[in-house]
Amino acid sequence: xxxxxxxxxxxxxxxxxxxxxxxxxxxxxxxxxxxxxxxxxxxxx
Numbered sequence: 001x002x003x004x005x006x007x008x009x010x011x012x013x014x015x016x017x018x019x020x021x022x023x024x025x026x027x028x029x030x031x032x033x034x035x036x037x038x039x040x041x042x043x044x045x
Contacts, residue, residue, distance in 0.1 A: 011023065
C-alpha cells in the first residue's frame with residue numbers, strides 16, 4: 001500500500017461528486033502502478 005500512502009490517506013474534496021472523482025483518479029493511478037510493476041513473461045523456446 002505504498003502507493004496509497006504516497007497519494008495521501010485523506011480525501012481533500014468536500015463535495016461528494018468531487019470525492020468520487022478523486023477516489024476514481026487514485027484507483028486509476030494505483031491500477032497503472034500495478035500494471036507497470038507486473039512482469040511480462042515471454043516464451044523463448
